[in-house]
Amino acid sequence: MIESTGDGRTWVLSGPTSGYAIGLTDADELLHLHWGPRIAVEDAEALAAQAPPPYRPFESPLDGHEEYPVEGGPRFVRPALSLRTPGVRGTEWSFAAAETDGDELRLRFTDALHALGLTLHYRMRDDADVVERWVTVAHEGPGAELEILRADAAVWTLPRRDSWRLGQLHGRWAAESRLVRAELTYGEKIIGSRRGHTGHQHLPWVALDADGESTEERGEVYGCALGWSGSWRIAVQHLPDGQVQITGGAGHDDSGLLRLAPGDSYTSPVFAGLWSAGGFGGASQAWHAWQLARVIPDAAAERPVLYNSWEATGFDISEERQRALARRAAAMGVELFVVDDAWFGARTSDRAGLGDWTPNPERFPRGLAPLADEVHALGMDFGIWVEPEMVNPDSDLYRAHPDWVQHHPGRTRTEYRNQLVLNLARPDVREHLWRQLDQLLGSAPIDYVKWDFNRCFTDPGWPGEEYPQRLWVEHVHALYGLLDRLRAAHPGVVFESCSGGGGRIDLGILSRTDQVWTSDNTDPLDRLAIQHGFSQLHPARVMAAWVTDSPQTQLNGRRSSLRFRFVSAMAGVLGIGGDLTRWSEEELTEARGWVELYRRIRPLVQHGELHRLRAPGGGLSAVQFLRGEETVVLAWLQAQHYGEPPPPLRLRGLDPAAAYECLESGAVHRGAVLAHQGLHTGLTGDLDAAVIRLRRRSS
Structure with missing residues (x-):
């Protein structure tokens, strides 16, 4: 709601609980008047009428x-x-x-x-x-x-x-x-x-x-x-x-x-x-x-459980191995199968292929459509990885258009991860990317695109351009325009933003993508702190989180149970990224149970109200999601000391006069007791975790 005073020089904007007020002085200086609880227009007028700060030498009454x-x-x-x-x-x-x-x-x-x-x-x-x-x-x-x-x-x-x-x-x-x-x-x-x-x-x-x-x-x-x-x-x-x-x-x-x-x-x-x-x-x-x-497009839609083949295959991929992984993923209850890097061009390592967005003819001789069709027949959606803003010097695109990258004349073109940044501020580059990606998405039944960005700007030059600084802004505008155009042309395709993990997470990219890759760090303990910080601003509905292999070989060699890994990842959009061909039948069976449980609690996690019950630290941490008559608690115990049980968790947002039944144990708890005395998790030892579901009982 917007209100103004009779003279049209003071304005109040009001939301459900807060208000924002500004006003013009006689000298047309726009002053800030209020930001906080809701106020009336008369209150804003009173604030505007207050005397300005007293004069002090070497200061301005406008400052602040x-x-x-x-x-x-x-x-x-x-x-x-x-x-x-x-x-x-x-x-x-x-x-x-x-x-x-x-x-x-x-x-x-x-x-x-x-x-x-x-x-x-x-x-x-x-x-x-x-x-x-x-x-x-x-x-x-x-x-x-x-x-x-x-x-x-x-x-x-x-x-x-x-x-x-x-x-x-x-x-x-x-x-x-x-x-x-x-x-x-x-x-x-x-x-x-x-x-x-x-x-x-x-x-x-x-x-x-x-x-x-x-x-x-x-x-x-x-x-x-x-x-x-x-x-x-x-x-x-x-x-x-x-x-x-x-x-x-x-x-x-x-x-x-x-x-x-x-x-x-x-x-x-x-x-x-x-x-x-x-x-x-x-x-x-x-x-x-x-x-x-x-902000988030199609936010009411639930995000599917994903399997991504990157950690299983790296650059060594083949159509048959992807099919084998897809069959195992489908048996686990996965809903979206994603082929990551190395499906395109001469991409046998990170030294070649970026920029050539056509299937590798040796690895996918009939293109991506046959694999996508089999994935669909298994009951899953099909997705791919791309990095359109980048190019390898060893690529057909770069050999044809070396002037299309950001660079300064006479200077070394800095390579990171053996790649350079395309200058999307150039109309010809933008149009080329549009044609390639539009053709790619039309060549096979692709439902999902993971859009990566794996290096920073280092040589933001534009030879021949009178004002090359504009590429800093126009690159982003071009990215937004390309995503908008692709979404309009392919409305059924879901986009995930990635930048070496969480290097491109903001409200701008979230207005054009459906979720983000939170971090390349999939260690379930480290992820608790990363996810805690992420949740300060962004909802779980956009926070991709994976279960990967143990030990965690990328960063720390930490070993953790499948239970701990799943419960950590279930606090966001659940994904799986391990090498399923190496998982035992017992692990696959257990994983299927966790996927089934996540699908039951998904409406609460992705669209419920988040309560951070205890922040990650050396002991117990937990989050609670509340929606309608149900609530779910995800709890993690990093370490148990001196044999003492972890403290109970005081739940939030419940009706103190209502009774809540635990769907796991059948125990009945009063809302007031859960709020004031708390809920015991039963966690013991190190790296233990639990999912506790409660439903309000009808009176």
Whole structure:
């Protein structure tokens, strides 16, 4: 809901529990007024009427209060917008108009000197407490070209508090999404990626709570998440007067994003913000519900149990071996069979073949259709792996078009994993990829595509292009456009985003793919911490998690039971990636039981309300999913000490007056007892796990 005052210069956006208010001064300065619990328009008017901060030398009264600070004028905070025209840098904006279109508010400003237009977009839906913000910069010329050095999507202003604690998700390859919280000290904290993709090192999300007092269940939490799949930056500023502002957008520095000719415009990605009074858990639940309702395509559909052949075969694949794996996977109850790398071109190792997206004639002499048909006959969907943005120098594509990759003239073309990055900003490259992928998806009954991105930008050059910096932004726009076009042409195909694991996870890619590969690390114990961090922002419905072989040979050699591996992976979209030809009949039978159990609890896991009961650590950790009359608890015991049993788990979201029956044991528990005294898991020893299902009994 959007409301405004009678003079049309103060606005209030309202969601189910929260409100957001902004207002214009007489000098057309747009000030932030409120972000927190719902308020009335009259409250916003009262806030707008308050006296400005007293004058202090060497400070600006706008700093920490302006809604979208720009470069130029009496401002000393980090500018969200920096523009350059011949002889002039910076802008002076005048308010032009306010427009309301359903749940979107648009505030238009102009800079008459250069005929520039700035539109601040706000959207807050009636069913969500998420405020979506983005900006559009337009060259409304005539005049010289305009260079956008920086155009952040939004600046978020927090209320004054004694102190703030900052939460973020940091990591590296095979160790993504690890949650850390620390006091926000004075100055500026910057996270981001300068790699051309979202990156393993940080997810574009921050959460802040006042005075470090919020818990999983209670307390005010402010969260901000950026929807962009390229290089990005989020800066959290704790100003000298105690104000806190968060600015974020595309691009890793201020060296230039784009040039705009008269008539051109640039629209930033969305930078979404959320306020919750329900602690970290309440904030996560609100984020999850919003993404399932508004971001993720076809979110109501359940994601199938997947088998991926990569860890079983590596590059040594054959049609017959894939058929053998498919038969075993089908007998286990798997619903989607995926052929990973090495089905195409001269792909016998990672040194060749990328870019040649046709089946290898020796490995698949009749193409992929016969294998896909057999997989379908076994009752499973069929999927493949691709990495369209990359090319090996040893490929037909590169030999024909060596100029199609990002490179600087006269410089070495840096290879990572023996591959180079295609310049998707080039229209001819985009059109070539569209034709190849469209033909591929039409050549066989393919239901699923795993879209990988296995290296960073290192040589972002574009010989012959007057403004090569634009490839940083236009590569991402081209990626989005290609995915949109493929989804429209092949509406039944499901897409999963991968980037060496969790290197491309953000709201932008999630608006165009159905799930993401969370991490290349499939160790079930490590995954608990990775999944705990991931769940701070994103729902289990998009979090792919696999059961692989034990011992875990890729990283640590850890041995774990099939039970522990399955229960760890069942907290997301279950997949299996081990070499099934090496599994014993006993293991295959046990695995089939776990798959059957997952399929029964899948509606709760993928579409239920998540409660993090205990965070991963040295002992007991657990999550609970609640939907309708049912709830399921997934619990893991890392290690038991001194023979002492793990503590009971206090469940959440239950009716205290109702009775709940355990579907495994038949025991009946009162809701109030489960909430206050807790549920005993019965876990013992090291690396033990359990799935406990409860259903409300009818009175």
